[in-house]
């Protein structure tokens with residue numbers, strides 16, 4: 545079991561948006577899908593693009609470089625050229641903020 549670490553203030557990431565956060569020396573893309581938060585690795589496994597600079601369309605995160613896409617709910621690959629899933633992390637919202645378990 546990891547520990548939950550505060551990554552953002554409530555309201556800092558609006559629905560349909562994402563933000564790069566650093567938690568425990570890891571770069572993580574914190575995504576808001578219709579008010580629900582998800583956290584995935586920020587680095588695309590294809591050639592290392594920063595995924596937080598891509599597009600978030602519903603649950604679908606599009607890589608900014610070559611258009612691979614991932615499901616932010618679980619990190620699964622939805623379309624190539626990436627074939628390796630990205631790590632996903634549990635998220636909880638408390639009075640203190642949005643916390644990610646790493």
Ligand code: FES
Nearest residue numbers: 588590591607610
């Ligand atoms: S670096 Fe992400 S698809 Fe190529």
